[in-house]
Amino acid sequence: MHLLDSSSEEPLPNREQEKIISIAKGLIGTPYHFGGTNLIDGFDCSGYVAYVYIMAVGMPLPRQARDQIKTGTAVSSSLQPGDIVYFKIAGPNSWHTGIYLGRKKFIHAPSYNGVVNIQNINLSYWKKRFFGARRLLKD
Numbered sequence: 472m473h474l475l476d477s478s479s480e481e482p483l484p485n486r487e488q489e490k491i492i493s494i495a496k497g498l499i500g501t502p503y504h505f506g507g508t509n510l511i512d513g514f515d516c517s518g519y520v521a522y523v524y525i526m527a528v529g530m531p532l533p534r535q536a537r538d539q540i541k542t543g544t545a546v547s548s549s550l551q552p553g554d555i556v557y558f559k560i561a562g563p564n565s566w567h568t569g570i571y572l573g574r575k576k577f578i579h580a581p582s583y584n585g586v587v588n589i590q591n592i593n594l595s596y597w598k599k600r601f602f603g604a605r606r607l608l609k610d
Contacts (some may be wrong), residue, residue, distance in 0.1 A: 481549065481573050487528050487608050488553040494527040495570050495578045496589075503585040508534070516568045519580035519587060520555060523570060530607060536566040543607035553608050556592065558600040571604065 484492060504513030508522060517536040524530045533539050540557045550556070552573040560567050569579030572589065577597075580587045590597065 481551070484552040484573065485608075488551065490527040491523060491553040491570065492572055495523045495572070498523070498587045499578070499589070501580070501587045503580050503582050503587075505582070507580075514580040514587065515582070516580050520568050520570060524607065528608070532607075536568045537564060539568050540566060540603070540605060543605040546604040546606050550604055551606065551608075554604045554606050556604045557602050558597060559602045560600060566602075567600075 498510070498514070498519070501510060501519075502513035503515065505515050506518070507513040507515050508518035514522060517532075517534060517539055520539060521532040521534060524532050532542060536557065539555060543555065546554055550571045550573075552571060554571040556569050556571050556577050558567040558569075559565070567579065567581070569577040571577045571592070575592050576589050577592045578587065578589045592598070592601065
């Protein structure tokens with residue numbers, strides 16, 4: 472079974488996960504900016520993920536997507552809210568990251584459409600590019 476096809480019931484988010492989700496959703500509509508790491512300039516995908524984690528749980532993350540996808544532990548079964556999801560977009564170093572919210576949704580800062588938004592992780596575009604997930608919070 473593919474990680475995204477899990478049909479098991481997801482547990483309710485814990486306090487840290489709720490804080491991550493709250494901060495992440497509070498940034499919906501923030502503009503995309505290549506290399507962006509803040510509210511004033513906007514965010515790129517990895518800048519957004521790093522900003523959410525430092526603001527929500529005080530956890531510093533690497534700045535680049537290619538380094539973020541090496542942090543924490545690999546998720547081999549059901550995704551949990553707060554997990555970092557990552558996608559192979561194109562080329563050897565073209566990664567995209569976001570934060571899993573639960574119920575097959577993730578939030579990210581995409582260059583296409585240009586603002587932080589929520590999408591279904593099982594949309595064909597994302598599903599065929601999904602490369603994995605990392606868990607940064609302790610169970």
